Amino acid sequence: MIGALAAIVGASQVSTDPDVLAGRAVDYTGRYRGTAGALVRPGSADEVAAVLRACRDAGAYVTVQGGRTSLVAGTVPERQDVLLSTERLTAIEAVDTVERRVRVGAGATLAAVQRAAGEAGLLFGVDLAARDSATVGGMASTNAGGLRTVRYGNMGEQVIGLDVALPDGTVLRRHSEVRRDNTGYDLTSLFVGAEGTLGVLTALDLRLHPVPAHRVTAVAGFADLDALISVGRRFRDADGIAALELIDARAAVLTAEHLGIAAPVTGAWMLLIELAGDTDHTESLAAALEDADLAAEPAVGMDAVASQRLWQVRESVGEVLGAYGPPLKFDVSLPLAAIPGFAGAAVDLVAGHAPEAIPVLFGHIGEGNLHLNLVRCALDGDAEHALYSAMMALIAEHGGNVSSEHGVGTRKRDYLSMARTEADIAAMRAVKAALDPSGYLNPAVLFG
């Protein structure tokens, strides 16, 4: 099979070097490690399709890899898989400034797409901290969210066309020159978020947005989470909302310490609010915060040092926490009203299982999203599994979802039935079987 792969992509694009494979068979946090048989780097959609065909015919499993920034070990191979990397599919075509869109290769990084949009005077609607590594193909496959979801939606809302290499070795190309293309099944939404189990995305048509002329940020500190939620609720559908981020004092202090800046802490819980648009929202933002139950005066304005510091902290928190050792990560969505109760119960749960761990909370509160990270959590094996499972049950109890924006990956596949009914999972499996009858593509993720 290695020979067949080399014949498709060229010998220099296939590797069986154990060091290379070991470096690719591990997840971003270093917590989860698998085994791979080969690495192959196709240079086009047709090569991807041919690689898939060759692997299927040889009975090999295939795991797709983009920027390998998955936080649910979504690119960790478990069966000596062939690793199919999209890293050479980085082409970015000319931006269409009239229809506001751009066609990009699945292996282009988020940062490269943001740069191309910016150079054309436009903006790409998704932003997240891993922008220099994360590829748009991987982000689409997990329907990634991020810091701007409250304004522009997830990756799914940006994808208006795609090329996808199917498990049968054909390439499905769905592109449209129009904004609304409503003919037949919405296969675009099906492939987006399928975590690579139904096909390999090779190119995407992405929607772009105008750059707002004005932008204003406020930072508000709260003594308790209920007060923060009640302000967040008011802002999440407000005109011009551009970001609505929660961060707790513990996360802010740990991160600021590591960055060597003063900790921007004005309460136990901080809310970062950003409004943007054709008009200046500074006055309405200040007015809306006047009667809020704050722990201190809010800092309003783009130039406010507190805003800049909190943005810096919020942006860095995920990466910085890793410096304290691989954190145990939970990514959940909850109804806004359930968040304070869940946060309290989660802290108690952690104290019972891992008294040494420091639980920190941050997230995209506009979407009810919470990233709960356990720093310096020494648990592993069965003890880690016990805490993980108990947390999943707690989330379900509070009406939450086990996966918010990171996907299911390999990490959460055992908890799929907490989020989806039997009939639902059966329908998903029927779709999977229809497109990938032998189940060789991304076999470890989602269903496992």
Next chain:
Amino acid sequence: MIGALAAIVGASQVSTDPDVLAGRAVDYTGRYRGTAGALVRPGSADEVAAVLRACRDAGAYVTVQGGRTSLVAGTVPERQDVLLSTERLTAIEAVDTVERRVRVGAGATLAAVQRAAGEAGLLFGVDLAARDSATVGGMASTNAGGLRTVRYGNMGEQVIGLDVALPDGTVLRRHSEVRRDNTGYDLTSLFVGAEGTLGVLTALDLRLHPVPAHRVTAVAGFADLDALISVGRRFRDADGIAALELIDARAAVLTAEHLGIAAPVTGAWMLLIELAGDTDHTESLAAALEDADLAAEPAVGMDAVASQRLWQVRESVGEVLGAYGPPLKFDVSLPLAAIPGFAGAAVDLVAGHAPEAIPVLFGHIGEGNLHLNLVRCALDGDAEHALYSAMMALIAEHGGNVSSEHGVGTRKRDYLSMARTEADIAAMRAVKAALDPSGYLNPAVLFG
């Protein structure tokens, strides 16, 4: 089988009366007629599932009917089908004003949902002229658009949960208490827009929106379509955009005549612009129109008589045109830049095929959508088919899509390959076969 159906839903909810069936086996315009074997009106999702099972086991075909306002003959049965009506599934649950959502039966009319949202101080994001008849189940099945798509998106963007009775007779329930629910395949988007071929929607969780505090409308008349498009392009992503509608003078005159009001005509082409939000956009709207290439002074302001008249005309045009005889309807999307060229070529094409017909144009220009209606078009049979096919080819030539917001139905199934590649159609058919192997559900639509 009739006995089996009666045992499920009660004898009074099954009919084989030829008059009843004839009245239901015809499309909204009266142009297309089919044949049905029975009408059945289940009262719950479980009854819908049981009816599906019974029909499948008896080898009967099933056509699903909601408000029967399809403009592509999407509810016309062709094989003595059992007509499954959702008309009894009208329950509307209490509005959740915190998470801004409501669960409704698929048979609830759009008007009823709009009313329920309004009574809770909120707004439903989709609006269209057939609101008193169209059901939200049918609208979701066709991913309907309408007058507010430019602001809130199509039906697909409103649906955040659903109950769907599958062809195998099980009920898939996917509901989430959170805004972003990203676990597993996006089956919600798959069932939305599937035109009832993959299952019967029985209930929907719908997103609701805050009511804007301010609203302002402008009407601008243009001598040529290029000038209109260049203004439309500027507004379609503007802050607060709430409607962006095109209507030509011919449509406005015919409609105003029928309504007995003065025709609000200030140019060959009129653009209706509405902005809404927390702040008043009147000034920015007037300013943005100052340097536009208009045929006359624009009328700006909610109270402007011209605005009110044009809204009335735009709202009524679809229905009023029917008074001149069943129009031949085309519903297309085009890249904005291609619209003037297409409009000219379409008029020429019609003149060649049906010189007696009056072509009128209106549509949701923010989405590149055009409704081309041929009034008093006397063609039928092969001559109608020849014009229809030539128009479809013309649309494809201009980079347009054969179906914008009405779906494919039975009317456009022969043109699916103009919009979708072979690999794409094969993947759609694979999904259909996975969920409905015998192909008994809505057999006439989409693939035919």
